[in-house]
Amino acid sequence: MSAGNTDSAFYKKLKKEVERWQTEGIIVSGQKERILERYKRAEEIEEKAGSNKLITTISVLGAILVGVGFILFIASNWSEIPRAGKLGIIFGAMLVSYILGFYLRYERKNYPKIGVSLILLGTIIFGAGIFLIAQIYNITVHYPNGSLMWGLAILPLAYLLRFQSVLTLALLVLCIWLGMELTFHIADDYSYIKMVVVFFMSGVMLWWVGYAHKGLASLRNISAPYILLGIIITFGSAFILTFNVNIEKFGSLNLIPFYFPIIVLFVVAAIVYAATGEKEKGWQIELTVLALMLSGFFVLAVFYPDTAAYKEQSFNRIIFNIIYAAGIIGIIYLGYLNKNPAYINIGLLFFVLDVIARYFDFFWKLLPRSLFFIGGGLILLAGSVILERKRRVVLQSFEAKEEIL
Amino acid sequence: MRWKFALLVFLQVILLVGIIGYRQYWVEANERILLESVPVDPRDIFRGDYVTLSYDISNIDLDTLGITEKFERNDIIYAILKKTDAGTYKMDSVSKAKPAEGKFIKGRVTYAYDKASRKKITIRQGNGSIRVFEQPWVSYKVGDNVLLCLGADGSVITSREAKENTKCPDGEEEITGIVQDIQEIIFRRINAEYGIEHYFVEEGKGRVIETARNARDLKIEVALRKDGKGLITALYLGGKRFE
Numbered sequence: 352m353s354a355g356n357t358d359s360a361f362y363k364k365l366k367k368e369v370e371r372w373q374t375e376g377i378i379v380s381g382q383k384e385r386i387l388e389r390y391k392r393a394e395e396i397e398e399k400a401g402s403n404k405l406i407t408t409i410s411v412l413g414a415i416l417v418g419v420g421f422i423l424f425i426a427s428n429w430s431e432i433p434r435a436g437k438l439g440i441i442f443g444a445m446l447v448s449y450i451l452g453f454y455l456r457y458e459r460k461n462y463p464k465i466g467v468s469l470i471l472l473g474t475i476i477f478g479a480g481i482f483l484i485a486q487i488y489n490i491t492v493h494y495p496n497g498s499l500m501w502g503l504a505i506l507p508l509a510y511l512l513r514f515q516s517v518l519t520l521a522l523l524v525l526c527i528w529l530g531m532e533l534t535f536h537i538a539d540d541y542s543y544i545k546m547v548v549v550f551f552m553s554g555v556m557l558w559w560v561g562y563a564h565k566g567l568a569s570l571r572n573i574s575a576p577y578i579l580l581g582i583i584i585t586f587g588s589a590f591i592l593t594f595n596v597n598i599e600k601f602g603s604l605n606l607i608p609f610y611f612p613i614i615v616l617f618v619v620a621a622i623v624y625a626a627t628g629e630k631e632k633g634w635q636i637e638l639t640v641l642a643l644m645l646s647g648f649f650v651l652a653v654f655y656p657d658t659a660a661y662k663e664q665s666f667n668r669i670i671f672n673i674i675y676a677a678g679i680i681g682i683i684y685l686g687y688l689n690k691n692p693a694y695i696n697i698g699l700l701f702f703v704l705d706v707i708a709r710y711f712d713f714f715w716k717l718l719p720r721s722l723f724f725i726g727g728g729l730i731l732l733a734g735s736v737i738l739e740r741k742r743r744v745v746l747q748s749f750e751a752k753e754e755i756l
Numbered sequence: 757m758r759w760k761f762a763l764l765v766f767l768q769v770i771l772l773v774g775i776i777g778y779r780q781y782w783v784e785a786n787e788r789i790l791l792e793s794v795p796v797d798p799r800d801i802f803r804g805d806y807v808t809l810s811y812d813i814s815n816i817d818l819d820t821l822g823i824t825e826k827f828e829r830n831d832i833i834y835a836i837l838k839k840t841d842a843g844t845y846k847m848d849s850v851s852k853a854k855p856a857e858g859k860f861i862k863g864r865v866t867y868a869y870d871k872a873s874r875k876k877i878t879i880r881q882g883n884g885s886i887r888v889f890e891q892p893w894v895s896y897k898v899g900d901n902v903l904l905c906l907g908a909d910g911s912v913i914t915s916r917e918a919k920e921n922t923k924c925p926d927g928e929e930e931i932t933g934i935v936q937d938i939q940e941i942i943f944r945r946i947n948a949e950y951g952i953e954h955y956f957v958e959e960g961k962g963r964v965i966e967t968a969r970n971a972r973d974l975k976i977e978v979a980l981r982k983d984g985k986g987l988i989t990a991l992y993l994g995g996k997r998f999e
């Protein structure tokens with residue numbers, strides 16, 4: 352790797368490390384300056400031109416905006432463009448952004464971040480192309496297939512290039528496919544809790560597939576989208592189940608084609624992770640709890656779908672709420688254990704959502720409207736102060752621990 | 757790296773071209789039939805970028821057809837078609853089992869109602885003649901003076917209380933009279949979709965189609981595969997072809 356290409360986060364870490372090397376006598380003082388000099392440019396560039404993260408965010412946003420604009424352009428100039436012209440624009444735009452992106456990222460290497468965003472734009476235009484072609488030719492046969500093709504076709508690209516952005520897009524598109532496809536397999540109308548249960552199971556699976564990626568050195572840097580999306584989907588679905596939704600069935604035999612692949616993928620991911628070297632702290636408990644949740648929901652969905660159906664305010668709701676609360680404590684604890692701020696932030700987010708939801712549940716009818724809002728507002732204000740302080744303490748303790756180690 | 761990247765992008769291009777090729781092959785290799793279509797909302801069918809189309813196979817009255825088979829949402833069904841004198845195809849029957857021969861189109865049940873209802877209304881016209889019509893629902897009561905607008909096939913398209921200045925659109929037959937009786941008929945009904953419910957309209961062409969719409973002669977050309985899967989290839993409105 353050339354010295355000029357390293358980012359400033361690395362430089363900051365290196366600075367700390369080099370300090371330690373010197374105190375431990377691994378290097379002498381002159382060497383320290385020389386090592387730091389070699390990487391100093393990255394920090395200088397950042398100071399003058401804004402951080403790497405900022406550039407990435409801006410260029411990814413740019414790619415998304417151009418992609419959306421592209422779709423709107425074709426849609427609103429529908430009649431003026433002949434069929435061949437529409438196809439020409441789709442293929443042309445897609446190839447240009449792929450090739451230009453690749454050139455800037457890997458050949459010239461002078462605009463690597465823009466290169467990544469252009470390749471992301473290529474994957475967006477490809478997806479838009481699927482739907483535009485379906486429109487041009489009036490193909491409306493089983494429409495979820497469009498999303499499935501989009502997601503599956505860009506997934507290999509994410510692996511080849513190790514791009515988190517393309518991987519995130521692929522996973523989001525596949526989640527949308529799952530939602531669309533599920534509606535074709537649910538016999539009684541709009542029983543969305545069955546879908547939520549499938550999403551919960553998928554979230555748990557994605558979460559652990561992410562761990563399997565983390566365990567394999569070559570895939571470590573694309574593990575984050577799986578883990579974060581997995582955790583968010585898991586907690587998001589669990590959050591829905593904390594409401595009074597128990598009047599519906601949990602699952603159906605029609606959905607077995609979904610349950611099984613999810614469980615198989617989870618098991619494979621668990622084996623892969625267990626077999627690889629470096630581990631997260633507390634992973635055995637994490638895996639056990641998730642495996643229990645997954646099998647619990649599977650048994651509930653397949654064998655006892657009626658457990659709570661048509662009983663209002665049932666016992667199950669209390670159980671779900673307890674499990675959800677325990678899950679939040681668990682994820683925050685894991686974040687603390689592994690010094691992972693993302694876990695803590697997600698945990699706190701879902702904690703706040705829970706507080707708001709339960710406040711509405713219990714006090715909406717009991718209090719006069721004005722008191723309800725004043726009380727709710729005060730709880731939120733007080734809560735945010737406590738959370739912010741707690742968060743800062745936790746994050747600071749990470750830094751402090753690093754110093755001690 | 758460069759070649760692997762090129763290969764993956766090439767595969768994406770192949771996939772897109774494949775979709776087009778698949779459609780072209782489907783259209784070329786299979787017979788095309790004409791289905792008569794009813795616009796879902798006859799007052800405003802060309803809103804947005806596509807037209808929603810409905811057919812006689814879209815809302816099926818099982819009791820009238822004498823079908824006792826039970827249907828559920830998402831069941832795969834086959835609507836068996838027969839040719840009319842006009843050269844178009846209409847529904848003959850519907851079944852969950854795939855027919856061995858003949859023309860049929862494959863679809864999916866979107867709703868199954870055990871207790872759908874429609875109204876049977878008796879009207880006495882000004883000249884004293886009594887006529888009977890059926891409507892999904894009514895907005896008037898016995899004794900009201902009503903205006904019914906009938907389509908080419910004699911079915912009620914719209915109905916309302918008869919007032920001065922209320923008229924039916926061109927091409928629709930007008931019936932006015934006093935309502936004598938309203939009866940409710942309970943029947944088993946399924947709604948189904950066949951993948952031929954949306955026709956994408958190019959913005960400029962939408963207007964042309966809209967003005968021609970009053971002819972109420974909407975036919976859809978469908979490339980029908982042997983296994984019953986259909987795909988829209990064109991739309992005929994008042995004898996004009998739109999592709």
